[in-house]
Amino acid sequence: MPAWIAALSPDTVMVAIAGVGGVIALSLLIEAVRRLRDWQIRSGIAFLAIAAVVAGLGTAVALLAASLHTYSRLTAEQEAARAVFRELSPKRFELILVLKDEPARRYEIRGDEWQIDARVLKWKGLATTLGLDTLYRFERLAGRYADTAQEKTAPRTVHALSSGAGFDLWTLLKNQQRWLPLADALYGSAAYAPMGDGAQYAVNVSTTGLLLRPLNDAAKKALGGWK
Numbered sequence: 001m002p003a004w005i006a007a008l009s010p011d012t013v014m015v016a017i018a019g020v021g022g023v024i025a026l027s028l029l030i031e032a033v034r035r036l037r038d039w040q041i042r043s044g045i046a047f048l049a050i051a052a053v054v055a056g057l058g059t060a061v062a063l064l065a066a067s068l069h070t071y072s073r074l075t076a077e078q079e080a081a082r083a084v085f086r087e088l089s090p091k092r093f094e095l096i097l098v099l100k101d102e103p104a105r106r107y108e109i110r111g112d113e114w115q116i117d118a119r120v121l122k123w124k125g126l127a128t129t130l131g132l133d134t135l136y137r138f139e140r141l142a143g144r145y146a147d148t149a150q151e152k153t154a155p156r157t158v159h160a161l162s163s164g165a166g167f168d169l170w171t172l173l174k175n176q177q178r179w180l181p182l183a184d185a186l187y188g189s190a191a192y193a194p195m196g197d198g199a200q201y202a203v204n205v206s207t208t209g210l211l212l213r214p215l216n217d218a219a220k221k222a223l224g225g226w227k
Helices: 010-037 041-068 148-153 169-175 217-224
Strands: 072-074 078-089 092-099 105-110 113-123 134-144 158-160 183-194 200-206 209-214
Touching (some): 078 113, 078 134, 105 134, 113 209, 134 183, 183 209, 209 217
Antiparallel strands (some): 072 134, 092 105, 113 183, 134 158
16 A cells, blocks of 8 residues: 555545545436436436435545544554543542643542543444544543542532544444445543643543553642542
8 A cells, every 4th residue: 555545544545435426426417417408318417316316425435424424543563642630629620631632621520539531433444445443433521520429429520622523433333244344343441530620631542542641740749649
């Protein structure tokens, strides 16, 4: 496979395929109209049906591309986000989350610990041959209490990190594995760690899931006193 093709993102490849399909469908439609106008009814209907099929396939590929665009590519362990904490009051923190290539987001988190969740999609077979990398998408951010009894009664905070797309490739691959055996693994991954005033963490993603790494003394201190 040429290196320049392997370097393209999956959604870029799918957009290109959808575009070519659209051009082909339009050409077939024009030919169908010409034949119908010349009273070549049977062949005109045949071309019209083929155009509809090609257009439908192109639309499906475009929807897949839109869904893939909500995921990020993963080739090795890499830093995908950073989290910085500021204590507002006991068991109440402001979390500044900086996702890769996105502006900072601010959240209020209650509890002793914080947890971040992600979806991970690993390809196999033809998809791997085409050079598709493992994909991930952050899904949720939440606070946790160290004491399970308090977890049941104390105020909890949960924030969505992804609005997703109208069409979700994850759901399609999960529900149609028999007919679309492209995914080697579809799983969720979560990591959590204690919060602390001034603590900073790196959120790393690998093919095995999420990892939280302390970036300063405040985070190391919080981890050191973790029970």
